[in-house]
Each structure stands twice: as C-alpha cells, then as structure tokens.
Amino acid sequence: MRTAALDGTTLERLVSAAVAAPSIHNTQPWRFRLDPETLTVEIRAAKHRGLPHIDPKGRALHLSVGCAVLNLRVAVEHFGWEPVTRLLPRPDEPDLLATVRLGATARMPSHTSLYEAVWRRHSSRFPFSERQLPTALLTELAEAAHVEGARLHCLSPRRADGVLLLTREAEHRNITDVDRAKDSRRWVGEMCDTGLGMPSEVLGLQDSTERVPMRDFGAHRHQNGLTARPFERRPSLAVLSTAHDRRADWMRAGQALERVLLVATARGVRASLLHQALEWSDLREQLVAPTPARSAHAQMVIRLGYGPEGPASPRCDAAPLSASGG
Numbered sequence: 001m002r003t004a005a006l007d008g009t010t011l012e013r014l015v016s017a018a019v020a021a022p023s024i025h026n027t028q029p030w031r032f033r034l035d036p037e038t039l040t041v042e043i044r045a046a047k048h049r050g051l052p053h054i055d056p057k058g059r060a061l062h063l064s065v066g067c068a069v070l071n072l073r074v075a076v077e078h079f080g081w082e083p084v085t086r087l088l089p090r091p092d093e094p095d096l097l098a099t100v101r102l103g104a105t106a107r108m109p110s111h112t113s114l115y116e117a118v119w120r121r122h123s124s125r126f127p128f129s130e131r132q133l134p135t136a137l138l139t140e141l142a143e144a145a146h147v148e149g150a151r152l153h154c155l156s157p158r159r160a161d162g163v164l165l166l167t168r169e170a171e172h173r174n175i176t177d178v179d180r181a182k183d184s185r186r187w188v189g190e191m192c193d194t195g196l197g198m199p200s201e202v203l204g205l206q207d208s209t210e211r212v213p214m215r216d217f218g219a220h221r222h223q224n225g226l227t228a229r230p231f232e233r234r235p236s237l238a239v240l241s242t243a244h245d246r247r248a249d250w251m252r253a254g255q256a257l258e259r260v261l262l263v264a265t266a267r268g269v270r271a272s273l274l275h276q277a278l279e280w281s282d283l284r285e286q287l288v289a290p291t292p293a294r295s296a297h298a299q300m301v302i303r304l305g306y307g308p309e310g311p312a313s314p315r316c317d318a319a320p321l322s323a324s325g326g
Contacts, residue, residue, distance in 0.1 A: 066254015128305025150256035
C-alpha cells in the first residue's frame with residue numbers, strides 16, 4: 001500500500017532533490033523521464049554537457065549522475081516509497097544510466113537528516129579551520145561509503161602531502177593544456193551560456209601557501225590571478241575508491257560520494273572535491289596503493305573540514321523536467 005500519491009508537486013520535489021547533487025564543473029549532465037505506468041524515473045546521460053578533453057571516457061559524468069541517483073533515492077524514501085534502483089538497466093541504451101522505481105512500502109519515512117542535507121550540501125572552496133575531524137565521524141563517513149559499495153580511506157598527514165603533490169602536478173598540467181583549459185572555461189561565469197557551470201562568486205580563491213591546489217577554472221582567462229588566502233596547514237583528505245573500474249563501479253562511486261557528502265553536511269562538516277589528479281591516468285594510479293589481496297581504483301579525492309559555507313552554484317529548474325520528462 002502506497003503512503004503518498006505522486007502528484008506534480010511531489011515529482012518536482014523529487015527531481016529538485018536529484019539535481020541538487022554535485023557534478024564535475026557543475027555541468028549537471030543528466031536528464032530525467034518518468035514512466036507514469038510503472039512509476040519509474042529514468043536517469044539518462046546528457047552527453048552534450050560532457051567534458052570531452054577532461055573526461056573523455058565519461059567516468060566523472062557517471063560519478064555525477066550517481067550522485068543525482070543517491071539524492072533521488074533519499075527523496076523517494078522521504079516521501080514514503082521504497083526506491084528500487086537499477087544501474088545500466090538496458091545494454092542497448094548506453095545513455096540510460098539508472099532507473100529508480102517508486103516501490104510500495106509500509107515503512108515510515110527515514111533518512112530525514114540526509115533529506116534535509118540534500119538542500120544544504122554544496123562545495124565550499126574557502127579555507128577551513130585547523131580543527132581536526134573526530135575519529136568517530138571519520139568512521140561514520142567510511143561506513144557511508146561502504147554502504148554503497150565503495151571504500152573511503154582517510155589519509156595520514158604524510159599520505160595527504162603526497163596526494164596534494166599529485167593534485168598540484170595535475171592542476172599545472174590542466175592549466176597548460178589548451179584543450180582542457182577550454183573545457184573549463186566553457187563552464188565559467190559569464191562565458192557559460194547554459195545558466196549552469198561555475199558562477200564567478202564561487203571561484204576566485206587560491207591557497208597563498210600553495211598547499212591546497214584549488215582548480216583554476218578560468219585558466220588562460222584572467223590576467224591578475226586569483227585572490228590568495230591562507231588555507232589550513234594540514235588539510236583532512238580522503239580518497240574514495242572502488243575494487244573495479246567499470247561503468248557500474250563509477251555509478252556506485254557517485255552514490256557513495258554523495259552519501260558521504262550528505263552525512264558530512266548533516267554533521268556540520270564542509271567539503272570540496274579535488275578531482276584534478278583523477279583526470280590524468282598516470283597520476284590517478286598513484287592516488288591509491290593496491291595490496292596483493294585488494295585492487296583499488298581511485299574515484300575522488302575529498303577535502304573535509306570545518307569552515308564557511310560559501311555560495312552555492314546554480315541548479316537547473318526542475319519544473320520543465322517534471323513536465324516534459326526531459
């Protein structure tokens with residue numbers, strides 16, 4: 001027996017929750033369609049919002065869509081349904097990355113704190129304080145990743161230094177690579193004609209100590225450089241990884257990433273994503289250390305800490321999505 005009716009307002013709220021997810025360069029590379037007979041939401045890749053040079057295989061696109069799937073699942077459960085999720089359900093339709101069916105349930109809505117966190121979560125590219133995250137919280141975040149089939153490894157200070165060096169090298173390569181810089185500039189501020197991307201108010205900071213390599217989205221564009229401020233001396237970093245590196249693993253990693261971010265948000269922790277080293281295969285391989293008993297493929301580097309919220313990036317309007325299914 002269903003606990004709620006799927007009216008237009010509820011559908012719009014579900015899609016709004018989904019599109020509140022993070023995505024690489026805020027490209028929001030997803031499309032939604034509802035099958036009203038089965039109450040199944042299809043989530044498809046919007047490949048025209050991809051980054052052909054930064055993300056030629058679409059790994060980051062799949063992670064982004066995976067984040068949206070997790071948000072949709074949380075919202076569906078909040079409104080009283082059981083989210084029945086299938087990843088890559090039709091091999092003959094490669095752009096169909098997931099379906100979420102609104103299954104019947106008699107359980108009370110749960111994950112209220114995560115649903116509330118959906119609307120408050122966004123990346124903070126500001127400096128964090130030197131306050132360290134409690135061990136119990138780090139354990140909770142690792143468990144959140146594990147629930148979705150991924151592993152979150154919180155790095156020691158020495159290991160974090162090595163990951164920051166890899167990120168700095170990747171950022172240098174990205175800035176000096178004309179095609180990759182063009183990918184970034186397409187989604188920056190007034191140069192972005194989609195209404196999405198990265199508005200100028202969420203950009204513009206660099207670490208004056210050069211410890212935390214913040215992405216320069218406007219590479220080759222500004223003349224005076226970014227405003228420099230001191231960031232935390234010992235950033236708290238974690239690497240999200242999966243045992244395999246297939247499309248389904250990328251989707252699971254995206255769901256794990258968003259669950260980690262929502263739990264962090266619910267606990268008052270800010271986060272930003274350091275994706276640069278993942279965009280170069282030789283650097284990505286160095287982000288994790290596989291063991292003879294376990295293979296590992298890095299999917300994201302997460303910077304965690306306590307600090308200012310910062311402005312949020314824009315999201316596309318959910319109303320036309322719910323009305324047209326596009």
